[in-house]
Amino acid sequence: MHRPVDNFSVEAVVMTAVFGVDIGGSGIKGAPVDLARGVLAQERHKVLTPQPSAPEAVVAAVREVVRHFDHQGPVGLTFPGVVVDGHTRTAANVDKGWVGLDAAGLFREALDLPAVVLNDADAAGLAETTHGAGRGQQGVVLVLTFGTGIGSALFADGVLVPNTELGHLELRGKDAERRASSAAKERHGLDWEQWSGRVDEYLDLVEMLFSPQLIVIGGGVSRKHEKFLPLLRERGARVVPAELRNDAGIVGAAMAAARATD
Template sequence: MRTLCIDIGGTGIKATILDEQGTPMTDPVRVPTPQPASPDPILDLIEEIARAQGEFDRVSIGFPGVVMENVTKTAPHLDNEKWKGYPLGEAVERRLGKPVRVANDAGIQGLAVIEGKGLEMVLTFGTGLGCALYIDGRYVPNLELGHHPYGKRDLKYEDRVFDAECKRIGPKRWNKRVRKMIEQVEPIFNYRKLYLGGGNARLLDTSRLPENVVVVDNVAGLLGGIKLWA
């Protein structure tokens, strides 16, 4: 059973094929996200990627927004209006002729790295801020911490740590903000373990993070796709 795993991001779309044990069978590919990032151009690209990857039996898609029953509800870093209520799973099934499951991209990343014990949490740093929560290995979907108010001036968590802000203030100040955010999040959720991922996780100063905070490889955004079929 071969699973085509696709990770849709605000700046790039990644894909690979996994075997039944979750081992990559093809080299992961990354292509820029089409602009405008509306459904048709992204589906055209997914179809092109699928042809290049080879044979597969099913498809898992990580999507940067709220997903309910394979239907996208929000997409703040894509063409948001056009993704509201969009049947992404059904649309990809029609194009590729294979069964499809879709979930939030941070949620899928966590499925690849969690231990499945107690309350675990994932934060992903990239174009935006992704978030996912797990209780004894069970995913609690569509927790959008990134859009929750943070401090003064009507800012949100995402406004403080997303990619554009990291580039504006530099990695040193950005790391300080991430640590401050962790200090606020920990007593709210009281997680047993926190995993930090996403494209900008590579910039984190791991020596200054709490013991129960772990930085994970961004490839987990693809590897967790097989868990949607568990």
């Protein structure tokens, strides 16, 4: 029986290696994960997200990633949208055919393996608060992933509030991720200083709403954190780069799968 991934406790993990898959708007990547250390057990394998990203095409791409490793155990998968009890409720940056699907059931059938699906930023947050920049931090922690969109994972004293999707907060009359994601940086041809100004606006908004003690910046752009973090204004919350960088989603997905199949 599958259990929800909120209120995650690392003590619930009894296996040392499970497979994680991170489904994004532009790429799908996966690898076996060493759960004891919170690191990839092998170099990840990545394929491009099919365009259009209809369910059948994405499932085929995920199957290719998993079969690349000949994996035969539980699989955790992230999804860029709201996920409740394995069902995908929204699909902002992938095909709308995902809305309302029993995604966990779809992947279990396609892979013929135990599978669990959760929000992509929630997965990254689980990894960062257990093994990365947020470990041991009490109070309110906000993990933000900047990529095709902006994902968010909100924790209060280590407890996850799932599916916050704060990239869709309104900023200057539109979804915040349309202005401040790393994809928006590329789309509008912004330099690091221009983009950091937009990120500052967004951080002002989330800080006003949630008063976090710590903000962890993740996603693909986190590997270039030295180019923009020093440009951000000082604020009440500490702002730090994700330690697991862009592997956090894979690690968090595997953690969720381990707990769900315990």
